[in-house]
Amino acid sequence: MTRPLLIDTDPGCDDAVAILLALECDALEVTGLTTVHGNAPVEETTANARAILEFVDRTDVPVAMGADRPLLVDLETSEHVHGEGGIMGDLPDPGPATRPIETHAAQYIVEQARAHEGDLSLAAIGPLTNVALAVAIEPDLPDLLDELVIMGGAAFTPGNVTPLAEANFHSDPHAARRVVRDCDPTIVGLDVTQRAAVPPELVDGLDGSEGDGPLERSLQAWLTYYEDDRLERYGIDSAAIHDALVVASLIDDDVVETSVYHLEVGADGDLARGALVADANDVTGEEPNGRVAVDADYERYRELVVRSLERRLARTPSDVTQ
Numbered sequence: 001m002t003r004p005l006l007i008d009t010d011p012g013c014d015d016a017v018a019i020l021l022a023l024e025c026d027a028l029e030v031t032g033l034t035t036v037h038g039n040a041p042v043e044e045t046t047a048n049a050r051a052i053l054e055f056v057d058r059t060d061v062p063v064a065m066g067a068d069r070p071l072l073v074d075l076e077t078s079e080h081v082h083g084e085g086g087i088m089g090d091l092p093d094p095g096p097a098t099r100p101i102e103t104h105a106a107q108y109i110v111e112q113a114r115a116h117e118g119d120l121s122l123a124a125i126g127p128l129t130n131v132a133l134a135v136a137i138e139p140d141l142p143d144l145l146d147e148l149v150i151m152g153g154a155a156f157t158p159g160n161v162t163p164l165a166e167a168n169f170h171s172d173p174h175a176a177r178r179v180v181r182d183c184d185p186t187i188v189g190l191d192v193t194q195r196a197a198v199p200p201e202l203v204d205g206l207d208g209s210e211g212d213g214p215l216e217r218s219l220q221a222w223l224t225y226y227e228d229d230r231l232e233r234y235g236i237d238s239a240a241i242h243d244a245l246v247v248a249s250l251i252d253d254d255v256v257e258t259s260v261y262h263l264e265v266g267a268d269g270d271l272a273r274g275a276l277v278a279d280a281n282d283v284t285g286e287e288p289n290g291r292v293a294v295d296a297d298y299e300r301y302r303e304l305v306v307r308s309l310e311r312r313l314a315r316t317p318s319d320v321t322q
Ligand code: RIB
Pocket: 010, 012, 013, 014, 015, 038, 039, 125, 126, 127, 151, 160, 166, 167, 168, 242, 243
């Protein structure tokens, strides 16, 4: 039986790998992509989501465009990390087949949760503005979802935007605070995603040869989107494909190990903005309200992603996608 999955996303090189992984998985039915500001303005993350779907002939998947700014703080985007327009690679310009539906992303999240009567999983792999708006529209959203898995936060490890904050939580800290407080999330943060690399040399068919078509070239770019200075800063050899670890954890329960904590998110002040705080010593005496991924089986993760990309490449002769 396939599991319905809705992905809230800000493509984004690692988002693109996560989306391809979900689309390639027979056990998942991707019921839509809801787009949000983040790696680029929402107009561009929406265009990128549409282009990815057209790129892999999945124009059947609806796209619902969402928030163009955070709830309260000013918009900040990350083209300096993901490239001009918010994504690298060789994507086509999106056509009419993937024109976004009229429904706002937040409303679409609520409608999809209601329609699937508790069976829908929601993967939130960008800033949480749409999810916060959705739970404002429908306070019962957490009970209507099978699970909410978030790429965001840095509970016990340094941040990637400030010493305490990860990019998605920093982008919209008030949304992150609302969602962590109200939505019983599973948080797959930098504690595990910083080391979630998938070096392209592991993927048969991605050898960077001259004969590569647009899909090979794009995958090569998405798997290596970090510049050398960023690799050096984080002490890693290959780009972190953060968002794909969320989808992998939905496909295979053994990919990440989680622990339950009382969680809070800093929303104001310079240093506290976007900080994910896990009460590991139970000093607040507050009830646990979420789970944090504290370890991952990276070999299992890489095997899942590599097999999925090789299956996709095997179906796409490079001369077809010239
Ligand atoms: O901090 C990593 C997160 O920020 C990922 O979701 C990446 O796509 C960016 O959105």
